[in-house]
Amino acid sequence: MEKLFQQIEEHASLYQHWLLSMCNQPSISAQNIGMQEMKELVIQLLEDLGADVEEVVTAGYPIIYGQIDNGSKRTLTFYNHYDVQPPDPLAEWMSDPFKARVENGQIFARGVADNKGNIAARIAAVHAYQKVHGDLPVNVKFIIEGEEEVGSPNLKKFALENPEKLKTDAMIWEGGMRNVHDKRPHISFGVKGICFVELRVRGAAFDLHSSEGAVVENPAWRLVWALSTLKNKHEKILIDGFYDHILELTEKEKAFFQTMDYDEEHTKTHYQIDNFLTGVTGLELKERLTAAPTCTICGLEAGDTGQGAKTVLPSRAKVKIDFRIVPGQTPKMVIDLLRKHLDQHGFRDIEIEQLAGLLPFNSDSENPFVDTVINSMKEVYEEPPIIMRNLAGSSPMEKLLANTEIPAAQIGVANTGSNFHGPNENIYVDDFIKGIKATANVMRHFGDV
Amino acid sequence: MEKLFQQIEEHASLYQHWLLSMCNQPSISAQNIGMQEMKELVIQLLEDLGADVEEVVTAGYPIIYGQIDNGSKRTLTFYNHYDVQPPDPLAEWMSDPFKARVENGQIFARGVADNKGNIAARIAAVHAYQKVHGDLPVNVKFIIEGEEEVGSPNLKKFALENPEKLKTDAMIWEGGMRNVHDKRPHISFGVKGICFVELRVRGAAFDLHSSEGAVVENPAWRLVWALSTLKNKHEKILIDGFYDHILELTEKEKAFFQTMDYDEEHTKTHYQIDNFLTGVTGLELKERLTAAPTCTICGLEAGDTGQGAKTVLPSRAKVKIDFRIVPGQTPKMVIDLLRKHLDQHGFRDIEIEQLAGLLPFNSDSENPFVDTVINSMKEVYEEPPIIMRNLAGSSPMEKLLANTEIPAAQIGVANTGSNFHGPNENIYVDDFIKGIKATANVMRHFGDV
Structure with missing residues (x-):
């Protein structure tokens, strides 16, 4: 593990260079700007890893499908998207959204958090692992679509028509974030429907x-x-x-609530409310948010x-x-x-x-992948992770995963102040590096399971 | 009575001339068009009757107050307004809204129904009565405001500051109408609040x-x-x-419902509804409309x-x-x-x-004025009147009459196709003449009571 992490740190500027080159390439699906160029850039990076890459034609932008099949007994798939939101309102950006700016340990660019930082982290993790160990401990697949920011209209069809490509033992879904205030990383294993x-x-x-x-x-x-x-x-x-x-919550899922943080006082002040619904508070509030x-x-x-x-x-x-x-x-x-x-x-x-x-989607918390992710994160981050059975919101996760038994986790390089979809979207360089380590560590442990 | 009605018929063209001259004078309170000229025209007509006329200053347009006090034991007051609605949409008028057009027994002009036809009918009735009998059987008062179409914002203040001018035994309020389909005239004795x-x-x-x-x-x-x-x-x-x-309905008020008409089938077809509220029908529907x-x-x-x-x-x-x-x-x-x-x-x-x-306003149905009006109408119109304790809608009636014991009736020269506030506003010449007769007849009978 130490060698792996050391490799990542030593190559930090290379990996950051990959990320900046992606950020500097606009790829706005809603406006058909730069999509072709971005797709080619991602394909090139995957091919450099030695992946077999295929462009899957859809009614919209193609889905980039890549795989490195080395005959391992387990396969891990990374779902990401290469499109970003339009940069408006431009006037509120401190610098050009498509000229990544690095300042005081932060990278500012449209899409750096959502979710080019995560694409780069996945690729960098594979690269680092290969450099250190020659080969990967798992087979990996990449499913990188170009229409997430316009509602993933062709993703379900892709899943139905390509069952082989979807065959996997687990999935890292798009990305996650870290608290700005106490640095705790988030892990979530599903979404509400x-x-x-x-x-x-x-x-x-x-x-x-x-x-x-x-x-x-x-x-x-x-x-x-x-x-x-x-x-x-x-x-x-x-x-x-x-x-x-x-479905009833398992004891393990209930235990996840203990890890969640929800700053009730701050939220009440911010929302200008006296109390939460029916006076709910503490663990019950967290349970309500994610399980009710x-x-x-x-x-x-x-x-x-x-x-x-x-x-x-x-x-x-x-x-x-x-x-x-x-x-x-x-x-x-x-x-x-x-x-x-x-x-x-x-x-x-x-x-x-x-x-x-x-549809709602939740990973089975008894699936070994769940503990693998949690333990992998604990080894990378100093602060204890916030573990959520699922997010309170919804996402197109179900379009690939509904009615499968595939467990999925959301972990990633963003932070609670990343301004997803807004001006001055950003991530911390440190979170990017940690995100690479976390991804590599999940591969490593999942190969061991 | 026959002489009085004969006098009205003989002078029909004079009375119609008065009406047309008022219609040809725009008087749009909302746009301050012609208000001064209209006020002077009305004052002139009242002075020609021998009335003492006073302009009561308000924060808006003046109220024309006129009286003919001949020492009779009863006083009857006519409330009307000399302003009209704007003529828009102009394109939908078949002729100039301020150049009255008489065609096939109908008069078309903005304000002819609401309510210059009624001002003219009140003045003509007084004129005819004077011509036949030399003097009136009652004292009469005119309260003719210039702001009804903009919500009578100064009427309540007028009432509070001029209790003497409001002293009266009964009131004819603005106007009423006749059914186009079966010719039955409407009489109403109040409004909901x-x-x-x-x-x-x-x-x-x-x-x-x-x-x-x-x-x-x-x-x-x-x-x-x-x-x-x-x-x-x-x-x-x-x-x-x-x-x-x-207040409970009196037997007399309940009897009024028998006279009302409400074409349930036509209304259901027009509104595209299957039934009225809670399946209500017949007398109960009429009671609900006016008394619930x-x-x-x-x-x-x-x-x-x-x-x-x-x-x-x-x-x-x-x-x-x-x-x-x-x-x-x-x-x-x-x-x-x-x-x-x-x-x-x-x-x-x-x-x-x-x-x-x-506030709601209802005349006390036991007040002799109520029967006077009903009987006077029966003598003028061939068809039996529709008698309503009150209209289903509301009006500024209460601004003059709330908390008084003064009974009031709405009768007038319009019809159910008059297009109040709309294009091609109209009345029938025959209804105008009948309206003069009805007014004169109310004066006659009220003087007798």
Whole structure:
């Protein structure tokens, strides 16, 4: 291990050079800027490692698929993306977003955190390992897509059409970060899913004078009554069967909550709130964040919402609801239960449209890869890692991994002040080096398992 | 009576000439066009009747006050307004809105229905009566304001500062209309009041990512829960004490419902609804329209209401609610009960802002003036009148009449196709003549009572 880490430190400036060259090449999928050049640059770096590289054609930008198959008994796959967000607002950048600036141990560039820093770290780790040991302890695969920043519209199709390429024992997913305040690195082993719907209620054919409210049905009232049957003031979701299929947390998963940090006081001050929902705090708050499904009104609209006093009886009312779902639940399950619930409560007329849906994904915490990652991280970082069964948000992780048994971990080179998607996106050089070490260490331990 | 009506018919072209001269004079309060000229024209017509006329200065346009005091034991007052709505959209007019066009027994001009036709009808009725009988059977007063189309902002102050001018035994308020389909004239003796409020709920200081919905309170949910305590699916308003002070309908008032018409089938087809609220129909529907208070969501707003899938935890939610209130209720009473209700249901944090408030107004149906008007109308119109205790809407009637015992009736020269405030505003010449007769007949009978 020492030799490996030493190699990484000695080659730090080479690896940083790789990273800067990627950052200096714009690759904005939303605007079709530099995508071809970036793809070629990544392919070149992979080929220099000795990987077999293939461009997989999609309806959008190609997916770069690379593999180094040395006959090891285990295969580890790195999922990343070579596209970045547009750099706007440009005026808020202190320097050119596509001319990486290194200052006081920080690298500033669009995409350095999300997620060229991680691509470079994966490649550098393989390189270092090869330099020290001649060969890798595992087979590795790279799946580097070019459309993550526009919603990965072709990723699921890739997974369905290329089962061979997806064959792997474990996956390092995109990236992760480290706390700015206490330096603790994050590890997460999944994401919540999402079922995002719009409910629509119709009344008369057009808005009426509100005096007609005495005799003509108001879709806004119907919507309120329907919503009030969905969740109660204690935050219990009242849809029959909603909680039935949720997988119970294992003791090991529960133990992960102990490692999480959530600065309640700072958050309350920042959000200007007196308390968290239903007074939740401590471990329970952390559990709620990552393991409880939600039912959130994201948008409500009916009638006149402008200034002043327009007394109208609305003809339409609608609500957008975001269900964050957890292992055991699926978007389809939520839609079906919701439809049944509305019908049974007399709201057969309320229309449901699904706006988005992603399955939850969690690695089986008993899979040896989970401990491998945790232990590998502990050996690299001075501070104890924050371990999360899954993030509170959602991601396209499920497009590759849903319905597989493949465990996946998110670890990476960013930090909580990285300004993902914003101006002056940055990482620390030190985190980049640690990210290389962590990746190499995971390969090493996973080869041993 | 026959001589009086004959006089009116013989002078029809003179009276129509008065009306057309008023219509040809623009008087748009919202745009300060022609207000001075219109005021002078009305004053001249009143002075020609021998009225004592006074311009009452207000913060806006002056109120024309005229009286003919002949020592009769009763006084009848006509409330009208000399301003009109802007003529837009001009392109939709078949002819110049301020050049009255008479065609096939209809007069087209901005303001002819609302309400210069009624000003002319009141003046013509006085003129005809004087011509036939030499003197009037009642004292008459005219209160003709110039700001009705901009919300009568100075009318209440006028009432408070001029109690002498308001002293009267009864009032003919602005105007009314006749059905186009079956020719039945409308008589109404009041208006519902209104209490229009906005409720506001706050969550975090700014919108959050919806994954935070697991632990941060959602003001949209709080609003939904609060609203669901205000009214139930059976349309019962659940605010404690809300119905307590409502005056019971008298038998006479109930009998008025028998006269009302409401074309349920036509309305259902037009509005594209299957049924009225809670399946209400017939007499009950009419009673609901005019005698039941309402609680109508006019506007609901929270979070993201745009297209697509923006998963946000809103920081603010608000609703506009219009309570149409009935005799016995006041806007203040509603606000107080609503505040108490929200506090008691755990919504102390929900802010209430009153956006508008008007008291209800109903004439005492036992006041002899009520029968006088009804009988006078029956003698003029071939079809039986539609008698309404009050309109389903609200009006500034209360600004002059609230907390007085003065009975008031709305009768007039418009029709259900008059296009009030719209293009090609019109009345029928025949309705204008009948309106003069009805006014004269009310004076005659009221003098006899």
